[in-house]
Amino acid sequence: MNVFLWVIVPYLCLAVFVVGHLWRYRYDKFGWTTRSSQLYEDRLLRLGSPLFHFGMLGVVGGHVIGLLVPRSWTEAVGIDDHLYHYVAVIGGLIAGVMALVGMTILIYRRRTVGPVFSATTVMDKVMYAFLGAAIVLGMWNTIAGSIFSLGGEYNYREGVSVWYRSFLAFQPDADLMADAPIGFQLHALVAFGLFALWPFTRLVHVFSAPVGYLTRPYIVYRTRDERPLGNAAPRRGWDRVG
Amino acid sequence: MKVMAQMAMVMNLDKCIGCHTCSVTCKQAWTNRTGTEYVWFNNVETRPGLGYPRTYEDQETWQGGWVRKDNGRLALRSGGRLKKLFTIFSNPKLPSIQDYYEPWTYDYETLTSSPQTDTFPVARPKSLISGKDMNVEWSANWDDDLGGSQEHAARDVMLKGIEDKVRLEFEETFMFYLPRICEHCLNPSCAASCPSGAIYKRAEDGIVLVDQDRCRGWRMCVSGCPYKKVYFNHKTGKAEKCTFCYPRVEVGIPTVCSETCVGRLRYIGLVLYDADKVLEAASVEDDHDLYAAQRSVFLDPDDPEVQRAAERAGIPGDWMEAARRSPVWALINKYQVALPLHPEYRTMPMVWYIPPLSPVVDVVRDTGVDAEDRGNLFAAIDALRIPVEYLANLFTAGDTEPVDGVLKKLAAMRSYMRDINLGRDPDDSIPEAVGMSGEEMYEMFRLLAIAKYDERYVIPTAHAEQAHALEELATECPVSEYGGGQQDAFGEGSGYPTPVAVENFRMLQDRQTADELVGGGTKEGRVNLLNWDGKGSPEGLFPPRGDS
Numbered sequence: 167m168n169v170f171l172w173v174i175v176p177y178l179c180l181a182v183f184v185v186g187h188l189w190r191y192r193y194d195k196f197g198w199t200t201r202s203s204q205l206y207e208d209r210l211l212r213l214g215s216p217l218f219h220f221g222m223l224g225v226v227g228g229h230v231i232g233l234l235v236p237r238s239w240t241e242a243v244g245i246d247d248h249l250y251h252y253v254a255v256i257g258g259l260i261a262g263v264m265a266l267v268g269m270t271i272l273i274y275r276r277r278t279v280g281p282v283f284s285a286t287t288v289m290d291k292v293m294y295a296f297l298g299a300a301i302v303l304g305m306w307n308t309i310a311g312s313i314f315s316l317g318g319e320y321n322y323r324e325g326v327s328v329w330y331r332s333f334l335a336f337q338p339d340a341d342l343m344a345d346a347p348i349g350f351q352l353h354a355l356v357a358f359g360l361f362a363l364w365p366f367t368r369l370v371h372v373f374s375a376p377v378g379y380l381t382r383p384y385i386v387y388r389t390r391d392e393r394p395l396g397n398a399a400p401r402r403g404w405d406r407v408g
Numbered sequence: 409m410k411v412m413a414q415m416a417m418v419m420n421l422d423k424c425i426g427c428h429t430c431s432v433t434c435k436q437a438w439t440n441r442t443g444t445e446y447v448w449f450n451n452v453e454t455r456p457g458l459g460y461p462r463t464y465e466d467q468e469t470w471q472g473g474w475v476r477k478d479n480g481r482l483a484l485r486s487g488g489r490l491k492k493l494f495t496i497f498s499n500p501k502l503p504s505i506q507d508y509y510e511p512w513t514y515d516y517e518t519l520t521s522s523p524q525t526d527t528f529p530v531a532r533p534k535s536l537i538s539g540k541d542m543n544v545e546w547s548a549n550w551d552d553d554l555g556g557s558q559e560h561a562a563r564d565v566m567l568k569g570i571e572d573k574v575r576l577e578f579e580e581t582f583m584f585y586l587p588r589i590c591e592h593c594l595n596p597s598c599a600a601s602c603p604s605g606a607i608y609k610r611a612e613d614g615i616v617l618v619d620q621d622r623c624r625g626w627r628m629c630v631s632g633c634p635y636k637k638v639y640f641n642h643k644t645g646k647a648e649k650c651t652f653c654y655p656r657v658e659v660g661i662p663t664v665c666s667e668t669c670v671g672r673l674r675y676i677g678l679v680l681y682d683a684d685k686v687l688e689a690a691s692v693e694d695d696h697d698l699y700a701a702q703r704s705v706f707l708d709p710d711d712p713e714v715q716r717a718a719e720r721a722g723i724p725g726d727w728m729e730a731a732r733r734s735p736v737w738a739l740i741n742k743y744q745v746a747l748p749l750h751p752e753y754r755t756m757p758m759v760w761y762i763p764p765l766s767p768v769v770d771v772v773r774d775t776g777v778d779a780e781d782r783g784n785l786f787a788a789i790d791a792l793r794i795p796v797e798y799l800a801n802l803f804t805a806g807d808t809e810p811v812d813g814v815l816k817k818l819a820a821m822r823s824y825m826r827d828i829n830l831g832r833d834p835d836d837s838i839p840e841a842v843g844m845s846g847e848e849m850y851e852m853f854r855l856l857a858i859a860k861y862d863e864r865y866v867i868p869t870a871h872a873e874q875a876h877a878l879e880e881l882a883t884e885c886p887v888s889e890y891g892g893g894q895q896d897a898f899g900e901g902s903g904y905p906t907p908v909a910v911e912n913f914r915m916l917q918d919r920q921t922a923d924e925l926v927g928g929g930t931k932e933g934r935v936n937l938l939n940w941d942g943k944g945s946p947e948g949l950f951p952p953r954g955d956s
Binding site: 220281377382388 | 489490492493496497498499500502504505537538539540595596599600602603604605607608609610611612620621622623624625626627640642643644645646
């Protein structure tokens with residue numbers, strides 16, 4: 167069971183994530199968009215969307231530090247556990263609350279503003295459920311686990327993070343995850359579920375973050391070019407004979 | 409010198425009767441899909457009026473176009489690259505659907521399915537955005553023909569500074585129509601605003617297009633365009649704009665709006681320009697100099713040096729020939745009667761306008777004096793500052809001198825041609841008064857009044873060696889998805905793109921020139937009038953002549 171939950175499922179989700187994105191990019195570039203609903207409603211979006219997105223950027227940054235930087239590295243530069251814990255909890259709380267409040271506003275908007283609601287697909291709803299669950303569980307882990315120490319002391323940098331790095335190195339150690347508190351386990355499972363859904367939702371727009379805008383010239387000229395624009399070969403324009 | 413060719417348009421506003429045929433045919437061809445109900449690539453505005461979307465010219469509010477900074481460099485009015493990225497999660501300057509209008513349809517079914525009642529059943533308007541009942545309170549031309557002008561026209565942004573002089577009492581108001589399409593600017597601020605780099609200017613003919621595969625729906629182009637001619641398709645989540653009907657233009661047919669223009673007021677042709685000088689010209693200090701600066705960017709196709717440079721730049725010979733015959737070039741440079749729309753946005757727009765003389769003529773005629781007389785017309789142009797200042801706000805950033813010049817040329821042409829038409833001796837002092845020769849004036853009259861189809865539209869075809877890119881079988885046509893996406897797993901518009909849904913023009917040409925009907929069958933009684941564009945006479949359309 168441990169191997170299934172903490173080795174097989176994560177790798178399956180990762181595979182779906184990678185292959186799904188390749189497939190989507192190849193076959194559905196036209197559908198690759200943020201699908202903005204700002205045209206329908208502006209007031210709530212103006213508040214909720216930046217809150218949520220900037221909060222999520224903080225959350226992602228926090229996860230990168232928490233999961234990928236080993237404890238020994240931070241100790242080597244003189245950051246002790248207490249200081250690290252302090253920074254992580256404060257930063258995590260701020261980012262998490264921003265994301266959560268933003269998401270609440272956005273979901274409220276999506277449900278109550280008629281045009282926005284009717285433009286919501288089934289995939290959107292499923293994605294919201296997973297994303298919301300992942301954020302709530304993550305907040306729970308931070309508040310309950312790290313501040314009030316409910317269910318005993320647990321240093322995720324010794325457990326979950328090590329497992330995650332072993333997972334990325336393709337030498338997964340399922341036992342580390344099996345020993346983690348249930349909150350962390352659920353958070354990880356929901357997150358992997360979200361990763362598996364990712365390529366099939368509007369979340370793909372994350373990978374279109376237009377950082378190239380900072381360096382490209384303002385005006386783009388294009389000449390008709392020999393190479394087709396897409397990766398997929400152009401479809402045959404004639405019927406096969408016989 | 410870097411010679412580039414630009415497909416450009418000139419509209420003669422004196423001839424526009426405000427029939428909206430251009431808007432309707434354009435919409436039928438390009439934007440009659442869900443998600444683009446409110447999108448008018450071509451719209452016709454009554455001026456004075458609010459325009460579409462409402463008050464789009466108020467750049468203090470909408471922040472479109474470029475501004476010249478104190479150091480002499482151009483910057484996007486809505487902020488540079490970093491600011492754009494920081495506001496990407498919620499575009500601060502996006503017009504809402506209310507600034508356009510909420511599109512609607514009618515619930516026609518109740519008319520046929522209603523049970524018997526005492527009162528007539530009514531087809532109620534239903535919003536195409538929310539699906540609910542709605543009150544129709546605005547549309548793309550709600551203030552057409554100065555409708556509600558007391559309320560609306562007074563808020564026209566272009567009346568700023570002269571509002572105290574303009575009396576909007578209905579009987580004293582002057583009025584004209586302004587058809588607008590995308591300007592296909594030399595310095596497009598929509599392209600500069602696009603974070604994804606999806607909007608591009610075609611190097612061959614300067615048409616500005618949105619690559620539907622690269623657009624990610626950040627909506628910055630909508631804010632960036634000061635003419636508000638990029639629209640957001642709310643179903644596919646992608647930006648769409650006027651394509652200058654590129655599939656038609658590539659095979660030498662004019663755009664749909666031009667082809668169907670009842671007043672025949674549109675001219676299409678090439679203009680050569682020096683791409684190296686565009687930025688410099690767009691950055692001149694005084695707004696009033698922008699009109700002259702833009703003209704200085706254009707290159708004379710008869711200049712041997714320009715011809716050599718064009719050859720080096722790979723511009724084909726037939727394109728050079730078309731540039732020499734271009735009616736647009738003649739109206740802009742030779743006769744100098746065409747003016748750009750809002751040069752103060754510094755985007756170097758390439759759809760130019762011949763300002764209307766008719767408001768002036770109408771006033772003169774109403775006073776009972778001879779409205780064809782040069783003296784009366786010149787005096788009226790000098791005296792009637794309101795139309796002139798208003799036109800200057802539209803076309804020359806407020807500088808009345810070029811507008812005066814154009815109106816006087818048109819007035820001179822009017823009285824010069826009257827003499828000719830009445831069989832009198834032409835009075836060469838009339839063209840001389842506006843710095844033209846009698847012959848030039850007659851040629852200008854020909855071009856403005858009676859030019860035939862192939863004189864008004866001088867469109868060189870795209871080259872055969874590029875033809876593979878024009879075939880609709882490939883998916884590489886940047887906007888081939890204009891046919892509309894299908895509803896797929898990821899929401900509307902996702903899935904495999906469908907090719908361009910407009911007429912396949914090569915097939916059209918084949919049908920007209922082939923010996924047999926496409927698909928076989930007898931010719932008699934089998935002519936598709938929908939596809940017949942008036943060229944040639946397909947057999948079977950007319951009864952056979954006696955001699956054949």
